[in-house]
Amino acid sequence: TWSEYSNENEFQRLLEEASIVKVKVYRNKTLTEIFIDDLVVNDLVLLQPGDTVPADGFLLAGELELNESALTGESRTVKKIASKDEKNAAEEEKSEMSRAAHVEDGEAVMKVLKVGDKTKYGETLKELTSAETRPSPLQEKLAYLGQQISRFGYIGAILIALSFMFNHIFLEAGGWEIYFNKPTGEIIYHVVTAIILAIIIIVVAVPEGLPMMIAVVLSMNMRKLLNAKVLVRKLLGIETSGSLTVLFTDKTGTLTQGKLTVSEFLGGNGEHFTSFKGIPEILRDTVSFAIRNNTPASIDAGDPENPKIVGANPTGYALLRFLGSDVAKQDDVKLKINIPFNSANKFSASQVEGSQNLTLVKGAAEIVLAGCTHYLDVNGNKVKFESGEILAEMEGLSERAMRLIGLAVSEQDLGQVNELPEQMTLVGVFGLRDEMRDESKPAVKTAIKAGIQVVMITGDAKDTAQAIAKEVGILEKENVLVLTSSELSKMSDDEIKKVLPELRVVARALPTDKSRLVKLAKSLDWVVGMTGDGVNDAPAVKNADVGFSMGNGTDMTKESSDIVILDNNFISLTNAVRYGRTLLKSIRKFLIFQLTVNVAAILVAFLGPFFGTNLPLTMTQLLWVNIVMDTLAAFAFSGEPALQRYMSEEPIPKGDSLITGDMWSAILIDGIYMAFLSLFFLTSDFVSELFVCDEIRCSDPEVNLVLLTAFFGFFVFINNFNKFNARTEGLNLFEHITENRSFIMVVVLIFFLQGTFTYIGGEVLRTIGLTFEEWGYVLVFAVTIIPLDLLRKFLRNTFVGNPVA
Template structure:
């Protein structure tokens, strides 16, 4: 078969090729069903503890009739696992999106001498595919005839279109004839010979990467450690309680009399009874010690922040991605569209006499020069205006056309004759305008046009001899160093139909075009760097352009900042890259495979790695990263692969996501402090109470109300904590950093022990028994204790939400917290007066209620003493 594809493959050749190389379809791995993912979510470390607690409770259900605890734990387990599964289900949807797009596409092929249209899944190696503007490239191959201008940005992130001509091999995206599945034809007509299909294409290799499993999130790693700590604490407490109860039953109850003790052991029924009582008490303590509200709270705090983040243009697809973003150590970010606007724009102009115009508004004041500039941009252009928006052409043409829109009325309506279209070899284009004042307009590379210029136009449009070009060349280099693409614009009186006509030109000026940095990008990068996050820019630009953009953005923050190209990166071993990673700031001429490798090496270094992306090529790296930030204007595949979608493509929105992530982790820690303090108090009273002849200070129904406060309401209250800018001045938390840090343990133990002592003193000291009418029955003292326990928790929640001495700091920004705690107080007061036998309460006098309130308020100054003592030692609180 001749290589221009005169006949194409025959039916027999198609079948033979399909058997040898396969079809143009992507292989899909087995996908978990919703049920399987739901069952897998029970492997969460905290959920395992809750399941064990639930099993114990069910076993003891008939003995203790403690049904509310069993129902509460079961409900917490179900809701936490179900919501989590809903969030994570569809994690393979990025791959499915690829398949959907592939199934919907068709292409034109030549087979047995006939042109036919087939689904791209039926393509085989050796097929001849006909391509024209607007069509997608259906497989990997090489151009065998014609020419194409191809947009490969979805594959390599490079916004500049690539011109493809026959000849050579399809080694990489920069090869002159290589065509790759997923790219779009922008202009031209051509014929492609297919060389790779299905999984063998570059597109297919990305699909395989997207099906690889990813590592556990930092939050799950931390929760596993917390589960281990809590299980050990609960087991130790249970054993201690069992031992203490047995000692009390066998020894203290017998006043340590050896004869009585011996009698105890001689009665098997009594021994078994004491052992069962101790075991029941120990199991109760273990169950109470488990923070069953934690999984639910984490789901609540993550979900409730999704809406707030959406207002800041951050759409969360996977709940765990929110918290993970707060732990980022390193962020690999695209340049185009994230740090820059993603659109070329005229950024400067230099006249032939060296006069610079930093913006076009300055230039418009010089009418004659502006008209010549607008004339050249408008007519010597392959794009067309639709209102103020340019359509068609390449990105450079569109930038020039939009720079002069709306076009001055006096230059419209001229008769245009095409002279020479732009060609990458010729490096210039020209048009001829007829009628009165006929003139040729020339646009091209400065190195091509400047030697042909003999004169120039000044600011007033007057023509002068161009004696020296040294100053212009210096301006040209200066614009290039600022990452500008520089073009020369010129006019000629004679037709310019070829290179031989490049003589006697009059220079209009040098125009600089570049993808401008977003105005807010440098400040956002500084904020991220202050937060201890290393930013690495990945771009398809050359080293010089990439370095200029990075310098403007503030990325080169150190004298040893490292800039490497993809080729240099590939020559580095993983060990060398690991050593040099801390100083890496820019990767130029990057390939898609570089992104996945960088993420892998960063993760091997123990770093939490983030990746931004918008193209199909970015999907594997987005999925592999600990948190993937897909751009809102990007491909659907990238969005499906990412954890978070940045709706406005803005780097500043990524820093907002980091702030929210840090706020959420702090909210989780605040909840842990609050709940474990209340749990410690409940366990402490359960342990010490029997030795002081205090039995069942809290009823089953009262405990239900306490659990509602500890689990649901407190979770909602702390979920509304505001994101504070000060969080962005802290270093990132380590991936395996424990949820419980020394500061938190100090607060839990300090306040837990104090609250235990306060509750026991209230129940046993005669002064309180007299004040609460013990002679009239225990109901009033029990009501006072119930209220004291609740109000101590409310007051302690204010201690917990801030490390500051001022407990009201930023409280106005979490109105939900105030509303919930206020509602708890009102409901508790209502239960005192109207709870009756259901809640085992009796109406207290105003004096008795006031005394309980004052006693509960003492937890505030007691905790302030702790905070002040730590500050005196130079230990400012940190959660």
């Protein structure tokens, strides 16, 4: 559709803006900056801390420490060194470079071997974007409903054609023998007319306006969604979001601000310090030394009071920022051994020698404390470590949703890779906090009220994750479940399925956990939403019923998603759900209106011959009625506002019908009433006396052209009035009507065009001009559909209850 095409263009524009990256290359023996799209094979690229590797290739000179989490999902630093054998360098893992890796430390020159789509990253991205589009639950329901309506239309068309011929053969002619003695041309005319009438009924019955209405709804709301920081890339995304039953969401940057800061520092005896300057000097110097020499980053001390930190991960950045101006200090030490952080070890360690010969360790507090035998007091003295006091204080910090990072030193050398010294001295524990977004708690409450199970997936420790989930409102109910990645890995698929309805938090999560949870939730026939930002999130985002990518996420994840949340905000996710539900509401209103017309038109066409009305509506008139109920009605209902109260309803299960019992009552009661009122209009002497065919207006006294013209206007008007009934399930027909200007414009336009066609239609539309008095009678008959449906709604509210509109 045009709307989906426009949104995709907007998405590509945003991607292009995000990818305007400059790369430092050596050309003609001169270092220059070029755009990444201008990079070519054999270019020599200078890489420094903070850079992202722009292509595939190998290191030609220098050493680097890379974070390849965007490629592997593992937040660990990988060391790369220049190859001594340039011919075989591309096959050497130690010098191989891959696009999208992030430079944390070092400086080196890389030779480019592959660019763009030819890189590993590019090939994976291309594979994800070329996958077949899956139908949404709504599309499946609409396809099934369309088949049912079409079947109903075909059967109705055949019956109407038969009833037309039955009228001519038996009611008018008096039997087979008399009828077939008529001129052959007249018989052929009747047969052809019956066939054409059947075709027109099929055209009227088939809801060709429904796909257009969905496209119009999306295009009309696209700008509103963009203003709400929601970019719909694929139509099925916004269609399906209204039916979400479970949403797996990231924490960092989505529920929180995504900016870690050190809130508190605990000494080894549990003493609290809220600022770096507040720590006693001797202990403060050790904290500063240990952080600076065990946190890969580049420090630009151009502004001594506010040094610039480049290349650190979010945790490292927060720790370095905590040091203030101290971060720019230089130490006379050399790095001997480095063990980078990874999600398996949960610590990093650096052995330095020079002015101080120490092993510096920082990592998950529980890991660091387990290896500590002593702690440093405020005077820098070693004291035997008893964990009781600090553990109690740490528990308090965890309950306040802080991430705990332990810091320790040791005079022992680092031994085996991934093993800590046996005797360490605890320097202290940092409490880092990522502040909640102000709007997260009400947004989560809205989602839960809307019947969506919100599951937070985070890399934080269990206690911290639990505290954050409580603060944001995810853990308000009793008997809900908080699991860690390791606990999930020990459970079978069937075990997870049993506890999935109670699951609310997954702590210490890995990217593979997301894919597994999506697969299992879908196997329970749930409508699943998944958020993601990293490359390893892409499969889970792609496989979810609705994939949400974050605005600051990788291009690959964005390409895999159905909806891009431009501001990474959970409230924008709920806005997407609200607009998705509005789309479904609009479709249902359209269906009530259209199927009511179908029932009325088919009943009139079928029963008309038995009441002596041969063709109450001509084929041309039926085509106009089809335009009124399809094309124009699609525009009328497409502008319905996205009301906040829609978020108080439960999502519609996959297996539920698109048409509810209350909808059927409206369709059948109003449709049958229209049909019998139409037959009364055509056959009643009372009505005939209101529309007298005088000699001036009627050339054929056998045909009351005034009555037939009035009926044509009545049939269009009664359906136009019925739009008000279909708009709302409540008794207030004008509720929020001013927020849907397209509805008002379409209703007025139909009244105007119908009046105009009456006077200019002539033989084409079989119409003649009516007097003001006759128009008054037409309007009185047509408007009766409103009190009838109000009575239906009143009785429903009294005996069944009022459904949410």
